[in-house]
Amino acid sequence: METWPSEVVRAFNRSKFNRDETKKYELVLYKPIEPILQEGPQCGIVALAMAMSNHSCDVKVQSIFEKAKELLYTIQGELFDAHVIPHLCEQFNLTATVHKWAKVTDLVDCLQSGCICLVPYDSDANHEPCLKKGHRAHWLLVHGYLKELTSSSSNEYDLVLVQHGKNIDPKRRTDSEYCLPKDASLKETLCNLFVAI
Numbered sequence: 001m002e003t004w005p006s007e008v009v010r011a012f013n014r015s016k017f018n019r020d021e022t023k024k025y026e027l028v029l030y031k032p033i034e035p036i037l038q039e040g041p042q043c044g045i046v047a048l049a050m051a052m053s054n055h056s057c058d059v060k061v062q063s064i065f066e067k068a069k070e071l072l073y074t075i076q077g078e079l080f081d082a083h084v085i086p087h088l089c090e091q092f093n094l095t096a097t098v099h100k101w102a103k104v105t106d107l108v109d110c111l112q113s114g115c116i117c118l119v120p121y122d123s124d125a126n127h128e129p130c131l132k133k134g135h136r137a138h139w140l141l142v143h144g145y146l147k148e149l150t151s152s153s154s155n156e157y158d159l160v161l162v163q164h165g166k167n168i169d170p171k172r173r174t175d176s177e178y179c180l181p182k183d184a185s186l187k188e189t190l191c192n193l194f195v196a197i
Helices: 006-014 043-054 061-070 084-090 104-112
Strands: 025-030 097-100 117-123 137-148 159-163 193-196
Touching (some): 006 025, 006 137, 025 104, 043 061, 043 084, 043 117, 061 084, 097 104, 104 117, 104 137, 104 193
Antiparallel strands (some): 025 137, 097 193, 117 137, 137 159
């Protein structure tokens, strides 16, 4: 941990995993991300802007929002469909692909190939993942990986490093306020998907 970047040390110390002294971690990869403040329900667009900046594509959140609105992907900045992100990236000369995933190694493989990953998930009050059927839909950006060294060879205790903005309030979510999938189900548009950029 002595050789980890200070941002990684701070993130690890804030996590509940730093309390278990029996576990040791190795920083496998880390890409520094400059955080961007989020205004309104724009977590996906903010995560996309942070990913783009990592690829030397300096596009402002407002520009991405305006293009997404023009393409009818959003109303207020929300992105409830992972499949629109590659097309949105093309508008800024950047390549992105949607992947299905079941385990952390699916993300790690993309990270190790040089990508940054946007991951939709349901966010609890403390930003930890929860299961709320998409009612707490949120986006985060995975930009690092810590391998747990003291357990079995499984990846059960491995950690990913993430950056994200604030959540939308699901109590305010109505069809008139957000651009939702046609069947109003997020199962095909967000569930078990991530976008590699």
